[in-house]
Amino acid sequence: MAHSSAKVPDAEKAEGAVTTRNRRLSPGRRQYLDIKAQHPDALLLVRMGDFYETFDEDAQVMADVLDITLTARDVGGGASSPLAGIPYHSLEAYLGRLISAGLKVAICEQTSDPATAKGIVDRAVVRLVTPGTVLEPGLLDNGRNNYLAAAVVDGGRAGIAYIDITTSEFVTRDLPLDMLRDELDAIGPAEVILDVAADQFLYEDDTTGYVRRRMTEGRLDAELAGERLRRHFKTATLEPFGCDSKPLAAMAAASVLEFVRETQLGSLPQVTTLRTMSDAGYMMLDRRARRDLEVFESLGDRDKAPTLLGTLDQTRSPLGKRLLRERVARPLMDLDELNKRLDGVASWLAESGPRALARDLLDKVPDLERLTNRVRAFSASPRDLAVLARGLGQLPGLIETAKSAGVESGITLIDDARALIEAAIADDPPMSAGGGDAIRTGFDTELDEIRTLSGEAKSYIAGLETTARENTGIKTLKVGYNKVFGYYIEVSRPNLDAVPETWDRRQSLVGGERFITPQLKEYEAKVLTARDRISEVERSVFRRVCGEVAGYADRIMAVAAEVAEMDVSNALAQAASDNGWVRPELNDGDALDIKAGRHPVVESALGPGRFVSNDIQLSSGDQQIAIITGPNMAGKSTYIRQAAILVLMAQIGSFIPAGSASIGLVDRIFTRSGLADDIAGGQSTFMVEMVETAAILHQATRRSLIVLDEIGRGTSTYDGLSIARAVAEHIHNSPRLGCKTLFATHYHEMTTLADLLPRAVNFQVAVSEEDGEVVFLHRIVPGGADRSYGVHVGRLAGLPPAVISRAWDLLAELESNGRSDPDGATGSLGPAFQLSLLSGASPVNDALAEIDVSNLTPLQAITELYRLQEMAGRDNG
Ligand SMILES: Nc1ncnc2c1ncn2[C@@H]1O[C@H](COP(=O)(O)OP(=O)(O)O)[C@@H](O)[C@H]1O
Ligand SMILES: [Mg+2]
Structure with a gap:
């Protein structure tokens, strides 16, 4: 190979690499081009011996995606093409990387036996693999x-x-x-x-x-x-x-x-x-809400951080795991169905003994759905059938434990399928049929007969060593087997004289000779024929068994669905028991009333006993809009998301972390957060925010729950505040909306809304001060936050004590100015001095209002303070 290519002149080699036209193509190359022409949009993997090879552009692509070596190959007529291959046994691993790169992969197998094929082996594409059609x-x-x-x-x-x-x-x-x-x-x-x-x-x-x-x-x-x-x-x-x-x-x-x-x-x-x-019957949960509420993925550290699904998921079987995920993705509006689910959870919760027993059994339930589906598609292995039978063997126990827990379960026995598999498939069966050890003895007469014949021939050969030794007197004679000569008798050199005339010499070794005899060959033929027959018959028996088991597929699938159901309600009971969750009372009204609610994900991250529970009370007709104010890190976001998450949990049929809860079913949860962690980029963030806020206003109904977190933050203070207010007013006043709304904001000015809108109520997150330190209590209490914690934050950020102390003086001064203004614009807006910021009464106020506190660096803060101080001095003087 190396020789012949070295003889090719450089010019011709280069030309050959470029074109194969006008040259005689090798049969293999022609076969490849034919197959490739049928799958032009796929990456074609061609099985060649122990490798899957790719050629031409495909080779280039595969080498790039998998980062493997690209070589060239002689394709006849002096031409060569790029080549890249992967070992056949690692197909699965590489396939994963190829399809996740978005490629469609065509798998081309050898369809005739290379050992017997005349000329080139037949090849055909057996399937195409894409991310949505993976079977591995x-x-x-x-x-x-x-x-x-x-x-x-x-x-x-x-x-x-x-x-x-x-x-x-x-x-x-x-x-x-x-x-x-x-x-x-x-x-x-x-x-x-x-x-x-x-x-x-x-x-x-x-x-x-x-x-x-x-x-x-x-x-x-x-x-x-x-x-x-x-x-x-x-x-x-x-x-x-x-x-x-x-x-x-x-x-x-x-x-x-x-x-x-x-x-x-x-x-x-x-x-x-x-x-x-x-x-009908489903609650709408859009992807914005799914993301904001961290249902499947957390907003921060995507992989490790806890999610709602992770907190709920105590399932034990793949069936239950998949069903739970589906349920969480599609909460319900169907009161009867939800109550049925909650009944199931309640029963398992009450019976901890059967619950634990069921969990042990569920642990042993394999993926009945995927196994059955492989059986139906005739792609199951003997081992798959054995696993399926073992899975069906868990059903009696599951039925029993469900009964003892008082749970209604639709699980039925499928013992006939199980008996069939157990009778047909050998213990500890192999990964594929045809090797002779997949089918149990006694199941198929024909197979048994050939096995007996093969066994007899084998034992003749096994016995031959002894008889030949006796007949010839050669004590060291051995019977062996290799692929080239088949069975042979090996005699060491010193004993060659004793070899009978009738033996045929086949091979000379250093220390002796190998012989065959007509009888040996006759039995060898029997063994080999039997082996082929066994392989053939076993495959067909196995296929027949799969066909028969497939006849039970619908029943197995139905039972699998029941097992999934049982796993999910058992799992939710376990989660309720571990975390102290209670059954929510669900109804068709529009009120949300949660006593001592907790955020399940934050709670489990904090550890037991550290989360501060809070009540939530909202309804369309009464307390419709809750405006929550409070300093950064007080717990505003946690509180408003908690409301949405508890509703979501209730509407998938789970118990919830609360003292008690009564929940009017919600048709849709909307969330919108204007937090900086959202999307990078100032202007576009604001655009996105407004587009989504607009969507909420268009789509919400009286039964929706809206959770707005710091909306309007992506723009200047005045714009943001105005929009935030207008949105709240619209939700409040539009007759079509009137939906329950939680609105967390750092704009203290928003608290005035409670005075203007009858169904808007102020809440704040309680904060206490100890020795000048801010302590976050995470407790939601009535009333709007009436003072700025900016000065505290300034201190925490490291402003010098002199500046802080001066800031306190200024704050006091400004506050007393605000209050001393008897009939100013601020009077009707409540006691907070910040509210006067919008009245535009003084230049200091104007200047203060324009400062975007959340975007100030400590240095800018100092500068601003000096400037304000100066202005205030002018004002007063
Ligand atoms: N009810 C609570 N009990 C205990 N810790 C809480 C509670 N609410 C919030 N926290 C803690 O405070 C942190 C900040 O809460 P967050 O809701 O983001 O505050 P905000 O939105 O007011 O800035 C959370 O990460 C959590 O650790
Ligand atoms: Mg927040």
Whole structure:
């Protein structure tokens, strides 16, 4: 190889690398180009012996993504092409990296046996792998579904469908276009296919966490979509699936199905049903709220910091883990369903013995859904079946413990499937069928017979050593086996004289010779034929068993759903027990009344006993808007988010951290925070903030809960304050809104609203001062914060004592000025001197009002203080 390439003249080598045209292509190269032409948009991995190889541009791409060496390969006719390969046994690991780089990977296998193939081995692409169509267990997170979604848009509506091909859950719906983004976020897909309109509707930055693709063949029209779905499900109408009058939902579903069919290259027997989701019954939780409330991810340290899901998740099985996640993503408005869930939690909570027992059993429940789905798709291994049977073996115990806890459970036994697997599959079975040890003896007569024959032939050969020794008198004679010569008899050199005439010499070694005999070859043939037959029969028996077990798939899936349900309510009971949570009383009213509520995530971060509980009372007709003021770090944000989180928990059917709670079901939680940690960039932050605030004002209803944290912060004081006030007034006065609102603000001026708006109430976070030190009590008390803690903050920031002391004097002076103004504009606005800042009564006031305290450096603060002092001196003098 090295020789021949060294002989190629440089010029020709260079030319060969550039073009293969007009040259005779090698058969292998031609095969490659043919296959590649069928998958131009995929990275083609070609199995060649122990490697998966890539060529040409694919090699370049793979070398880049995986950071592996790129080499060149002779492709015949003096041409060469770039080449990069990965060992076949590490395919899974590399595949993960390739698809998360957004690539579509085509896996091309050898489809004829290299040992017997004449000429080149046949090859064919067996499947395409993309993030949404991964099957490799090692690449899947068993705590969450791996969804492939598709969205189509028409006018003001969108259709969106999603499938998890590892469980075959397949759902579609249609919805108003402006909910598309939030719905995608609720689904959390790994990959989304979009038609042109949907692609245009979503911003670039919406592609967080999922791979986005344009539909290749353009969009399916409604007619064609319906037909494809009917053909797949072999039904006359789409009525059984609920999308017969929802063309957009059907179009999205058909697109999903087409993409799966394209990537799996075949029929999809495991996709047996489609569910059309209705809009009714769900609480709307948009992605803004999901993020602000840190439901799945924390705002700060993304990986490690605690989340709401993390605090709730005490599930023990992958089934329960996935269901809990779904529930948290989709809170309910359905009172009956919620009460049913809460009943389940209450029962498990009351019975700690059965609860613990059930948890031990749930721990042993494998991923029944994914296992069953592999069985249905004929991709399960013998070991998968054994695991499935063991999982089914936990059902009697689960039924028993549920009964002893007084919990109603829909779990039923599936002992026939389990008995079938146990009878068919050997103990401790291998990862693939065909090796002869997957099927239990006694299960299949034919297999047993061939095994017996093979066993006899093997024992003949095993016995041959003894008989041959006896017959020849050669004590050191040995029977052995190698791949080239098969079975042989080895005789050491000194004993060669004693070898019978009839033996055939096959191989000479340093110390002796190897022989074969006709009889040995005859039995060898028997062994080999039997081995092939065993492999063939075992595979077909295994396939038959899978087919039979697949007949139980619907029942197993239904039971898996019940087990998931049990795991979730048991887990929520465990969380309630660990953290002292209580059952919320839910109703159809619009009041929120929580006594001694706590923020579950902050509480668990602080450790036991350190969190200060607070009451929350809101309703549309009475105390509608709560304005919470207080210094930085007092606990404003925690308090208002706590309200939203407790409602959210209640509406997924969980107990909540409170002394007691009565909650009128909320149709939507809105959150908006103008905190600096949000998005970088001044102007754009403010724009985003206003856009989202506008959305709230448009979409909220009387049953919504709005949580506003420091809105208006992204702009100058006057603008921000004005907008904050106007927003609050609008929420209060608009007859369509009137929704419960928590408004945390550092603008003390906002407290005046309570005087102007009858349903607005002031609260502040209690702070005490001990020896001039600010102590945050984290207690919410009625009334607006009536003085600035800026001076304290200044001291904490390190302003010199002389400045601080002068600031105190000034503050006192200013306060007394404000109060001594009997009929000034400030009078009606309450006692706070800050309120007079807006009255514009004096230049000092004006100057003070213009200072953006939260953006001052300590040095600027000092400078400002000197300037104010000077102005005040002028004023008074
Ligand atoms: N009710 C509470 N009990 C105990 N600690 C609290 C409570 N509320 C807040 N904290 C603590 O105070 C910190 C600041 O709270 P935060 O709500 O961010 O304040 P603010 O929004 O007023 O600046 C939190 O990180 C938490 O550690
Ligand atoms: Mg805050």
